[in-house]
Amino acid sequence: MERMYRNALLLALSGLVLMMVTGVYFEHQTEMESVERVLLAQTETYAVYAGGSIPSGRSVQYDADRLYQGKMLCVSAAYPLPDGMPAQQARNVRHMVGLYVPAAENVTLSEEAIYALCAMVEENPLIGTWIMDGMRSPQQQSQLQRETFETYLNTMPVAQAMARAVRDVPASGQSEHQLSDCFDVRLNGAHDWSQTDALLRTQDGRWLQENCWRFGFVRRYPPEKTEITGVENETLHFRYVGTVHAAVMHATGWCLEEYLQALHGNGVITLETQDGVQAYVQCVQMNASGAAFVLPPEYDAAPSADNMGYAVCALTPLSGFGI
Numbered sequence: 001m002e003r004m005y006r007n008a009l010l011l012a013l014s015g016l017v018l019m020m021v022t023g024v025y026f027e028h029q030t031e032m033e034s035v036e037r038v039l040l041a042q043t044e045t046y047a048v049y050a051g052g053s054i055p056s057g058r059s060v061q062y063d064a065d066r067l068y069q070g071k072m073l074c075v076s077a078a079y080p081l082p083d084g085m086p087a088q089q090a091r092n093v094r095h096m097v098g099l100y101v102p103a104a105e106n107v108t109l110s111e112e113a114i115y116a117l118c119a120m121v122e123e124n125p126l127i128g129t130w131i132m133d134g135m136r137s138p139q140q141q142s143q144l145q146r147e148t149f150e151t152y153l154n155t156m157p158v159a160q161a162m163a164r165a166v167r168d169v170p171a172s173g174q175s176e177h178q179l180s181d182c183f184d185v186r187l188n189g190a191h192d193w194s195q196t197d198a199l200l201r202t203q204d205g206r207w208l209q210e211n212c213w214r215f216g217f218v219r220r221y222p223p224e225k226t227e228i229t230g231v232e233n234e235t236l237h238f239r240y241v242g243t244v245h246a247a248v249m250h251a252t253g254w255c256l257e258e259y260l261q262a263l264h265g266n267g268v269i270t271l272e273t274q275d276g277v278q279a280y281v282q283c284v285q286m287n288a289s290g291a292a293f294v295l296p297p298e299y300d301a302a303p304s305a306d307n308m309g310y311a312v313c314a315l316t317p318l319s320g321f322g323i
């Protein structure tokens with residue numbers, strides 16, 4: 001009897017210890033989620049943190065086709081687009097907004113990118129700038145590489161011409177220009193040739209360098225990042241990613257590859273304005289059926305595959321996120 005009593009007491013005690021341990025564990029977890037944010041960068045108007053707790057909401061599943069229409073695909077020789085990927089949706093800039101945006105005749109871009117360009121030229125008409133290249137089909141990309149090869153062939157042997165063409169123009173499926181948010185600019189007007197960085201040679205170029213992020217654009221291949229991007233000859237290439245992603249990349253100085261790497265490692269990145277308004281970026285691994293994200297009420301979600309096995313989703317407060 002005494003032994004039974006002692007055993008029962010031991011059992012009760014061990015249960016209590018287990019509950020205490022479990023309780024501490026959960027409390028610890030909750031606390032970690034709410035406080036474990038690491039400051040990555042700070043500007044005058046907002047801060048960027050690794051981690052953070054996304055407000056609760058329902059889980060929404062997006063399929064792969066939907067995610068491949070997104071704005072965060074990394075496309076390169078190392079990460080080519082999947083075969084047979086449906087083309088992203090795009091519209092001819094001139095047909096949509098005439099010459100309100102200074103674009104050449106056959107430039108096509110996503111509606112969001114065109115609207116963002118409109119907002120940008122409303123603040124600065126960019127009269128010394130010309131948007132030259134937008135979205136290309138896989139066939140147009142192949143043709144461009146072939147034409148480049150033929151041009152080189154006029155002045156050098158076949159093997160050398162081939163090597164140069166492959167270096168200068170990515171093969172079909174390996175160029176960002178197959179996405180609907182990328183374009184190159186041609187800068188006209190007075191040039192300051194003392195600048196080694198081609199973008200900084202004109203007034204418009206310098207303005208773009210400073211301000212494009214506020215409208216959701218990033219300079220995709222900055223000269224100081226060529227070792228990471230592997231792209232040297234696209235210094236005047238811009239890409240629309242949306243204001244949340246552009247703001248993170250602006251504050252941290254990350255190029256797309258560095259940003260995606262940070263998202264893979266952290267899972268969540270939080271932006272916070274001086275007034276305490278928050279936007280979030282979630283990142284999860286994709287599986288065969290796509291990816292699921294938490295979607296809190298009062299937030300707009302922009303999900304996208306990253307073409308590296310993950311998917312990301314920017315959450316912007318519906319009430320606005322002024323930075």
Ligand SMILES: [Zn+2]
Binds near residue numbers: 234
């Ligand atoms: Zn380009």
